[in-house]
Amino acid sequence: MKGISRSKFRGALIGSAVGDALGAPVEGCTMEEVSSVYENGWELKSGRYTDDTEMMIGVAESLIEKGGFDGTDMARKFIRNYHAWRHYGPGTRAVLKRLKAGEHWEEASKRVFNGEGSYGNGAAMRIAPIGLFYHDDVDTLWDIAYKASHITHSHVLGKEGAAIQAYSVALALRGQREGMLSYLGARIKEGIYRAKISKIEQLLDADRKLLIEELGNGEAAFNSVPTAIYSFLRFHTFSDSVIYAVSLGGDTDTIGAMTGAISGAYYGEEAIPPEWLSALAKAEDEGRKGLRYIEWLGDELYRIKFKI
């Protein structure tokens, strides 16, 4: 398809991993703490990614192997890839344990948070491959984003957040930065997201403190997905958006990952600073699913999508 390149597919996935790795050392910190940790410059300190990227890899692997969404297989990929030291959220950890014990993927996620299900951002943080794969059909994208979220997040606000993030990646991939907020507004059903997305335009010059008060920087999907979209829209380079997202403090790896996915889909892999790519490759490529592997996942998604 015109304008949609392999570089943009790679950019969304690697952008997500890089945003995750930049935010990981400061997850849970205040804005002030983040600026003191990064006072000598925005280097990828360890280059290691966390649960955000490990799960995103599982989504991509499953779409590639099955040629589309398959809940049983995707759940299996999450279990197979799991490493506790990547710091998973407690709800997701509990659901993965149930899945590993043999519970069906349509049932396990309904058991956490007193039967409410999770509205954490753990479904949204991994959803970029679905935004890429279904970018040309928003009804299917929305439906599949909900289904893929349900494996671990059965609360409607967890699923809606993931669908909004997936659609933002698709719009960025298609080059639809102008109009992104109207396209999103026309789709969103849940009030808390409608309210936050409708505020983004008027907040584009806001200071960080106000932005956090209005959109949030926490682990709930509704306190982080709108913030990632904002971070993309406020700036005009990949690094400015991702650095800003991390500078807000709070759930820095995840807001960084989601901003990186949208920005990478828009600008392509070439826009990601080479020193960030080398740090990621150095930390993760030795025997792990690192930079080269994530690039390969982007290439495969592109190849299967466009039948080339």
Ligand code: F2R
């Ligand atoms: N786990 C973490 N970070 C914590 C520790 C890392 C730190 N670097 C350290 O070493 O100290 N990060 C990862 O988890 C987040 C994604 O979480 P996920 O997968 O959505 O998990 P969960 O537990 O389902 O939801 C997150 C929290 O949201 C609240 N919540 C969700 N649903 C709720 C409900 N129905 N009622 C009440 N609260 C609900 C809870 O506080 C959950 O724990 C990402 O940041 C990822 O990076």
Ligand code: MG
């Ligand atoms: Mg994480």
Ligand code: MG
């Ligand atoms: Mg996080």
